[in-house]
Amino acid sequence: MELCELVCPTCFERFEVAAPDVGDTVFPVEHDYDCAVCCRPMLIVFEISFEGDEVSGFARGLGE
Numbered sequence: 054m055e056l057c058e059l060v061c062p063t064c065f066e067r068f069e070v071a072a073p074d075v076g077d078t079v080f081p082v083e084h085d086y087d088c089a090v091c092c093r094p095m096l097i098v099f100e101i102s103f104e105g106d107e108v109s110g111f112a113r114g115l116g117e
């Protein structure tokens with residue numbers, strides 16, 4: 054399992070989340086997530102690289 058490092062869009066704390074498995078996931082994937090530091094909700098989006106072998110993620114605030 055791969056970890057993606059993300060930055061909370063509200064408090065800008067860095068945190069890691071487990072990336073979805075490449076094999077059985079249809080990308081892009083969106084997850085609702087509550088920040089462990091500031092408890093604000095965010096949307097995490099996982100994308101697959103063009104080569105199809107690397108997952109990257111980013112977080113954005115809801116309503117942006």
Ligand SMILES: [Zn+2]
Nearest residue numbers: 061064088091
């Ligand atoms: Zn936060």
